[in-house]
Amino acid sequence: MTPRTAECAPAPLNGHSPTRVAAHPDARFPTAVDARQVQSIRRALPTEQTVQELTQVFALLADPGRLRLTAALLQAGEMCVRDLAAVTGQSTSATSHALRLLRMHHVVQVRRTGRLAHYRLADSHMRMLFDLAITHIGHVTDPHHQGERNDG
16 A cells, blocks of 8 residues: 655656655655756746736636626626526626725626617637636536546
8 A cells, every 4th residue: 555645756757867866754655856946947937916816716716606697798798787697696896896895807798888888798718718627617516527637
């Protein structure tokens, strides 16, 4: 039986040997750090500012009410607050508040005609994000894909 560990195997993964080997608390499992790979991947990671902005976008969509509003706008293209509230089952006040947050983060845009405000998605990126997430959910829940994970 092999114990589960978060450590990488000490064998070379990319054609060159690890540059540092340290002892694991359990001496049977040495740990290895491939310094070149770590440095290369760190350079490719998003900046801290980008990570913070991504966190805000995902946090916005983590709310079921805002997610429903976004999905409704994906279907309708453009809707007024009253209709969005009716479609999503939220109060007009909650809908307005959610739309204000989405607008502040450039997810939706507003077009005013007199006293009516019509909302639409700011760009096509939300559709792509939704489509990818729905595809991902389909893979996770599809029994034919169980065990076909690509964890690296």
